[in-house]
Amino acid sequence: MEKPNIKILLAEDDPNLGTILKAYLEAKGFPTTLCINGQEAYNMYLKEVFNFCILDVMMPVKDGFTVAREIRKVDKKIPILFLTAKTMQEDILEGLKIGADDYLTKPFSMEELLLRINAIHRRTSPEISGDSDKTFFRIGKYSFDYSRQILKIEDQEQKLTSKEAQLLKMLCDRINDVLDRSEALTKIWLDDNYFNARSMDVYIAKLRKYLKDDPTVELLNVHGKGFKLIAD
Amino acid sequence: MEKPNIKILLAEDDPNLGTILKAYLEAKGFPTTLCINGQEAYNMYLKEVFNFCILDVMMPVKDGFTVAREIRKVDKKIPILFLTAKTMQEDILEGLKIGADDYLTKPFSMEELLLRINAIHRRTSPEISGDSDKTFFRIGKYSFDYSRQILKIEDQEQKLTSKEAQLLKMLCDRINDVLDRSEALTKIWLDDNYFNARSMDVYIAKLRKYLKDDPTVELLNVHGKGFKLIAD
DNA sequence: ACCCTGATTTAAAAAAAGTTAAGCCATGTT
DNA sequence: AACATGGCTTAACTTTTTTTAAATCAGGGT
Numbered sequence: 001m002e003k004p005n006i007k008i009l010l011a012e013d014d015p016n017l018g019t020i021l022k023a024y025l026e027a028k029g030f031p032t033t034l035c036i037n038g039q040e041a042y043n044m045y046l047k048e049v050f051n052f053c054i055l056d057v058m059m060p061v062k063d064g065f066t067v068a069r070e071i072r073k074v075d076k077k078i079p080i081l082f083l084t085a086k087t088m089q090e091d092i093l094e095g096l097k098i099g100a101d102d103y104l105t106k107p108f109s110m111e112e113l114l115l116r117i118n119a120i121h122r123r124t125s126p127e128i129s130g131d132s133d134k135t136f137f138r139i140g141k142y143s144f145d146y147s148r149q150i151l152k153i154e155d156q157e158q159k160l161t162s163k164e165a166q167l168l169k170m171l172c173d174r175i176n177d178v179l180d181r182s183e184a185l186t187k188i189w190l191d192d193n194y195f196n197a198r199s200m201d202v203y204i205a206k207l208r209k210y211l212k213d214d215p216t217v218e219l220l221n222v223h224g225k226g227f228k229l230i231a232d
Numbered sequence: 233m234e235k236p237n238i239k240i241l242l243a244e245d246d247p248n249l250g251t252i253l254k255a256y257l258e259a260k261g262f263p264t265t266l267c268i269n270g271q272e273a274y275n276m277y278l279k280e281v282f283n284f285c286i287l288d289v290m291m292p293v294k295d296g297f298t299v300a301r302e303i304r305k306v307d308k309k310i311p312i313l314f315l316t317a318k319t320m321q322e323d324i325l326e327g328l329k330i331g332a333d334d335y336l337t338k339p340f341s342m343e344e345l346l347l348r349i350n351a352i353h354r355r356t357s358p359e360i361s362g363d364s365d366k367t368f369f370r371i372g373k374y375s376f377d378y379s380r381q382i383l384k385i386e387d388q389e390q391k392l393t394s395k396e397a398q399l400l401k402m403l404c405d406r407i408n409d410v411l412d413r414s415e416a417l418t419k420i421w422l423d424d425n426y427f428n429a430r431s432m433d434v435y436i437a438k439l440r441k442y443l444k445d446d447p448t449v450e451l452l453n454v455h456g457k458g459f460k461l462i463a464d
Numbered sequence: 465a466c467c468c469t470g471a472t473t474t475a476a477a478a479a480a481a482g483t484t485a486a487g488c489c490a491t492g493t494t
Numbered sequence: 495a496a497c498a499t500g501g502c503t504t505a506a507c508t509t510t511t512t513t514t515a516a517a518t519c520a521g522g523g524t
Binding site: 161 | 255256259408452460462
Binding site for chain 1: 469470471472473474
């Protein structure tokens with residue numbers, strides 16, 4: 001039962017601390033992506049799916065607060081933990097206002113960090129579902145706004161129906177990984193039967209049509225398993 | 233999700249910890265009143281209505297236990313959580329005797345505090361309605377005064393009928409989330425049948441017309457489920 | 465190569481949502 | 495009492511979204 005599979009987005013400009021943290025977290029079983037500034041972190045956030053953010057407050061190019069605000073716009077739930085230099089109480093206040101789940105003042109012990117991550121994650125996601133609360137995604141040249149149900153490429157907007165949007169979101173949550181047929185059917189169509197499976201096929205075909213304008217994006221079938229959305 | 237609307241009375245004499253806690257709790261959606269000593273806390277308790285008390289044990293003028301005893305005299309049910317300096321068993325015992333619901337020893341993580349509040353509140357008040365008693369809303373560039381039944385954008389006022397206002401309020405209570413068709417029908421139209429559903433569609437159309445002056449605001453349909461009001 | 469099953473595509477039918485306008489009914493006015 | 499008004503419902507019709515159907519294609523094994 002103990003299979004957390006929390007993917008961590010870590011933004012830390014000090015390469016020393018950054019690599020140490022990444023190594024530590026991965027040793028503890030959390031796949032971690034390290035970004036060396038806020039801009040890079042935000043781009044990474046849109047492209048892949050994470051379950052936890054650790055953001056240094058002071059970073060070049062884009063500070064941690066700005067990143068957090070941008071992330072909060074499209075994901076109200078993902079846990080955010082700030083790393084802030086000691087003595088900066090105002091920082092803490094600012095961060096909490098944005099909706100941080102916790103903060104740590106440097107220097108801190110790795111163990112403390114681990115404790116916080118586990119505590120937060122225990123509260124925020126009792127069930128391991130594979131689905132995020134993200135609502136905005138990048139798929140190659142496309143951008144996909146799930147809550148507005150809009151798929152855009154170079155100012156060309158395609159309005160999506162709710163079923164189309166649900167399915168595409170589920171594919172995005174597992175980008176470059178297979179989405180199980182029966183999982184999608186149970187979650188979106190509420191029943192895994194022959195007719196719903198045919199219906200799903202129709203929607204896959206529609207999504208392929210919408211996504212054909214960027215050749216690097218592919219929605220491929222994994223025979224007998226499900227579908228995989230491929231993008232840079 | 234849940235919408236607890238818990239008003240918290242927080243008594244903490246350390247201004248640093250006090251403001252941070254207040255900011256954190258408010259960011260998590262709990263309106264919090266901070267008092268810097270026990271006497272002030274008790275006065276505040278008598279003046280306003282709270283649903284939760286967090287009391288530091290050691291405070292000048294009047295300590296947390298005394299406040300708790302006074303509060304318990306007039307309210308046997310309000311949840312009380314103590315903050316105690318260190319692991320003083322006697323303190324804890326004393327507090328529990330008074331009728332505390334929980335305690336936390338400093339230093340503690342915000343996360344831990346939030347967990348306790350949620351746990352206690354779940355225990356003490358099980359019902360969740362989804363509807364607030366809020367009466368004023370911001371919808372993108374619009375402002376909506378439910379009690380006056382007025383929808384305004386840039387000094388342009390639109391008077392709403394009561395059905396229009398009821399429906400819009402219900403959508404605002406679940407902004408960026410789906411309002412279930414049948415829920416709205418049962419609550420506003422008192423019966424979920426074909427004709428009322430058609431009637432509701434007419435009102436949705438009217439609301440869309442009223443809301444068209446801010447393109448970032450969208451009232452979209454979620455097929456087979458209901459409607460979702462999108463706005464930042 | 466052959467077969468079976470799963471996947472794909474297109475078209476049609478069915479269900480849900482949207483639009484417009486007419487009608488109804490309670491209220492207040494002359 | 496007759497009339498006007500505004501709010502709401504009903505009705506008929508259109509459009510969109512989803513499901514079903516049917517014909518064809520592809521993958522993996524014997």
